Amino acid sequence: MGSKALLMLKGVSSMAPKNQIFNFNCKSSRSSNSSFSFSKVVFNHDKNNKGRRCSATTTQSSLEPPDVSHLAETARISLTPNEVEEFAPKIQQVIDWFGQLQDVDLHSIEPSIRADTEDSNLRDDIPETFENRESMIAAVPSYEEPYIKVPKVLNKE
Amino acid sequence: MMASTIFRSIQNHPLLLYPTALFRRKNGVFYCTMKSTEAQTATQEKQKPQIKNPPRTQTKTSDKFSKDYEAVIGIETHVQLNTLTKAFCGCPYNYGSPPNTSVCPICMGLPGALPVLNSKVIELAVKVGLALNSKLSLNSKFDRKQYFYPDLPKGYQISQFDIPIASGGYIDLDLPVEFGGGHRRFGITRVHMEEDAGKLLHSENESYSQEITASPLPKYCTTFYCIELYSSLLSRIYIVVFTFNQVDLNRAGVPLLEIVSEPDMRTGIEAAEYAAELQRLVRYLGVSNGNMQEGSLRCDVNVSIRPIGQAQFGTKVEIKNLNSFSSVSRAIDFEISRQVLLHSQGQGDQITQETRLWEEGAQKTVTMRKKEGLADYRYFPEPDLPGVILTKEYVNSIRDSLPELPEVKRRRYEKMGLSMQDILFLANDVNVAEFFDATIAKGADVKLAANWIMGDIAAYMKNEKLTINEIKLIPQELAELIASIKGGTISGKIGKEILFELLAKGGTVKGLIKEKDLVQIVDPVEIEKIVDKVLSENPKQLEQYRGGKTKLQGYFAGQVMKLSKGKANPGLLNKILLEKLNAQS
Numbered sequence: 001m002g003s004k005a006l007l008m009l010k011g012v013s014s015m016a017p018k019n020q021i022f023n024f025n026c027k028s029s030r031s032s033n034s035s036f037s038f039s040k041v042v043f044n045h046d047k048n049n050k051g052r053r054c055s056a057t058t059t060q061s062s063l064e065p066p067d068v069s070h071l072a073e074t075a076r077i078s079l080t081p082n083e084v085e086e087f088a089p090k091i092q093q094v095i096d097w098f099g100q101l102q103d104v105d106l107h108s109i110e111p112s113i114r115a116d117t118e119d120s121n122l123r124d125d126i127p128e129t130f131e132n133r134e135s136m137i138a139a140v141p142s143y144e145e146p147y148i149k150v151p152k153v154l155n156k157e
Numbered sequence: 158m159m160a161s162t163i164f165r166s167i168q169n170h171p172l173l174l175y176p177t178a179l180f181r182r183k184n185g186v187f188y189c190t191m192k193s194t195e196a197q198t199a200t201q202e203k204q205k206p207q208i209k210n211p212p213r214t215q216t217k218t219s220d221k222f223s224k225d226y227e228a229v230i231g232i233e234t235h236v237q238l239n240t241l242t243k244a245f246c247g248c249p250y251n252y253g254s255p256p257n258t259s260v261c262p263i264c265m266g267l268p269g270a271l272p273v274l275n276s277k278v279i280e281l282a283v284k285v286g287l288a289l290n291s292k293l294s295l296n297s298k299f300d301r302k303q304y305f306y307p308d309l310p311k312g313y314q315i316s317q318f319d320i321p322i323a324s325g326g327y328i329d330l331d332l333p334v335e336f337g338g339g340h341r342r343f344g345i346t347r348v349h350m351e352e353d354a355g356k357l358l359h360s361e362n363e364s365y366s367q368e369i370t371a372s373p374l375p376k377y378c379t380t381f382y383c384i385e386l387y388s389s390l391l392s393r394i395y396i397v398v399f400t401f402n403q404v405d406l407n408r409a410g411v412p413l414l415e416i417v418s419e420p421d422m423r424t425g426i427e428a429a430e431y432a433a434e435l436q437r438l439v440r441y442l443g444v445s446n447g448n449m450q451e452g453s454l455r456c457d458v459n460v461s462i463r464p465i466g467q468a469q470f471g472t473k474v475e476i477k478n479l480n481s482f483s484s485v486s487r488a489i490d491f492e493i494s495r496q497v498l499l500h501s502q503g504q505g506d507q508i509t510q511e512t513r514l515w516e517e518g519a520q521k522t523v524t525m526r527k528k529e530g531l532a533d534y535r536y537f538p539e540p541d542l543p544g545v546i547l548t549k550e551y552v553n554s555i556r557d558s559l560p561e562l563p564e565v566k567r568r569r570y571e572k573m574g575l576s577m578q579d580i581l582f583l584a585n586d587v588n589v590a591e592f593f594d595a596t597i598a599k600g601a602d603v604k605l606a607a608n609w610i611m612g613d614i615a616a617y618m619k620n621e622k623l624t625i626n627e628i629k630l631i632p633q634e635l636a637e638l639i640a641s642i643k644g645g646t647i648s649g650k651i652g653k654e655i656l657f658e659l660l661a662k663g664g665t666v667k668g669l670i671k672e673k674d675l676v677q678i679v680d681p682v683e684i685e686k687i688v689d690k691v692l693s694e695n696p697k698q699l700e701q702y703r704g705g706k707t708k709l710q711g712y713f714a715g716q717v718m719k720l721s722k723g724k725a726n727p728g729l730l731n732k733i734l735l736e737k738l739n740a741q742s
Contacts, residue, residue, distance in 0.1 A: 130247075
């Protein structure tokens with residue numbers, strides 16, 4: 001259930017009102033105000049007319065309630081009506097929490113795109129073969145040497 | 158092999174079989190694979206070859222209208238970077254490795270695995286950004302793009318969304334002479350870094366598609382294995398499947414650059430040349446092998462048409478499955494004709510935003526999927542990776558290390574006085590260009606060097622299926638050869654013989670001339686001796702010549718050349734021969 005909620009959380013941003021986006025960074029969420037900032041960049045990426053236009057300039061505390069059924073669909077999970085009912089208030093809590101964050105006055109704060117940018121942590125381009133490949137392959141539920149077998153793809157309508 | 162898998166799955170689920178006629182997609186409960194529909198179309202066409210001509214009629218009809226419309230074309234190109242390892246893990250990537258051998262928990266998307274960015278990816282992205290005259294973001298980041306597909310183990314692709322590493326810019330190119338020539342500058346919208354997905358293998362023989370069909374939900378619902386592997390909560394996905402596909406994850410996580418052009422192209426040729434110039438660019442930069450057949454350079458084009466003079470764009474159609482520059486060009490021209498025809502028939506509203514596939518065999522585009530209703534990728538910043546920070550010093554050091562780029566090279570060759578045809582040939586392949594540059598650096602005549610490379614050397618490479626780096630001839634010896642001919646040491650004919658010797662076996666021009674005693678005979682006394690010998694050996698012909706059959710001069714010249722083993726200087730030979738022939742008449 002814990003991981004399920006996490007997945008739902010990813011979906012939350014998609015239900016936010018059209019003009020908002022949340023930049024949540026794992027490190028910064030509960031720390032001091034100064035290390036956390038919302039992006040003030042107006043996103044305008046619209047490659048195929050399907051990219052979302054979002055901006056985070058508005059501070060708005062009342063957010064739309066979650067459409068749990070839609071969320072479940074975007075996460076490709078099916079929920080029973082009972083589950084939908086059960087999850088709705090929980091997700092609402094998360095959204096309300098973001099609503100609180102939205103109220104923080106950020107007008108004097110310089111926007112940052114990432115919270116943790118001091119350490120770049122890069123890797124050299126040196127090949128390293130993973131030693132325990134056999135056990136990974138053994139854990140694949142459906143494997144027929146040398147391929148992973150998956151159901152034939154599916155065009156959702 | 159796939160066929161037997163299919164057959165087995167049919168045997169296992171005999172209830173899955175229904176006549177195709179009963180199968181209607183609008184039910185909403187059924188899922189149909191794109192591939193199977195394709196197979197069906199292909200079969201139908203084979204059965205009725207007599208109705209295979211509609212594309213031609215279409216072009217004819219639309220020709221009348223095509224002058225009233227202009228096409229607007231934009232291209233998205235994916236370039237696979239030639240790093241030794243993947244983007245976020247140390248797995249080595251080699252094209253053609255046995256399937257699923259170059260994998261680790263990171264690129265297989267196992268829980269808990271964390272990506273670490275390969276520094277080389279940034280370096281190559283910066284190179285391309287600079288070469289495309291783009292503005293680099295000193296501060297960018299990665300984002301997650303979420304979608305579900307069996308070749309994407311994590312359930313999301315690590316990409317860049319709102320802040321790409323490079324934005325803006327342009328690329329310059331020269332259109333080939335045979336297409337009318339001309340210089341073009343096409344805008345670049347953005348360049349961003351992302352990871353590739355794995356390979357989903359479709360079976361070749363999917364003849365089953367006419368008989369087999371899906372069952373209603375949820376009775377025969379099969380779980381989505383690939384994703385189930387990583388997340389048990391996805392096990393309840395409602396998917397109906399016919400049979401299995403195979404996944405190879407070697408390519409999963411391999412670094413890509415996505416290069417998005419401005420909608421600046423107007424014809425199939427312009428688009429194909431744009432793609433060819435990008436290929437040239439990445440090869441000059443050494444960031445990718447740019448091989449379209451291997452999928453190292455993949456182009457998706459967007460095509461729309463509008464009445465000439467209209468500022469607003471028409472409805473755009475995306476075309477995929479373009480595996481060569483000529484298919485880029487032909488697919489676009491086909492699509493333009495198709496759209497013009499629809500407009501001319503008053504059916505412009507039938508052009509819908511969709512993805513179409515180029516069918517190489519049928520030479521046409523077919524619907525792959527209609528506008529994905531709500532393709533919501535739910536982008537958000539990748540929490541497992543820090544931002545991408547570039548310093549100005551770093552960018553400058555890369556800028557200083559950039560090689561001479563194709564456009565600069567072409568302009569330099571132009572100033573040398575080469576024709577556009579020569580320029581495009583020489584600058585097309587970076588290795589050929591380097592060979593040419595090295596040859597003229599050794600003092601060779603520019604035009605002669607170009608002629609040798611484009612003529613006999615290119616022909617030899619083509620016949621022997623060799624690249625210029627594989628031939629035994631080195632630039633220094635080509636320069637020597639050209640100088641030897643120009644200086645009169647050897648004749649042009651001998652020069653050719655030496656060239657083929659050098660191409661196949663290597664060695665030096667001087668060595669070969671010495672070894673084979675090929676130095677041109679320029680001593681008049683020596684040539685005179687040979688001429689005398691030939692005249693005395695051919696008294697009949699000499700008589701005929703002197704009797705008025707002056708055409709025989711050529712015969713004598715040939716005999717002298719033969720006797721001198723081709724070494725006699727042709728000018729001297731003819732001069733002396735004529736004197737002798739006409740002397741006692």
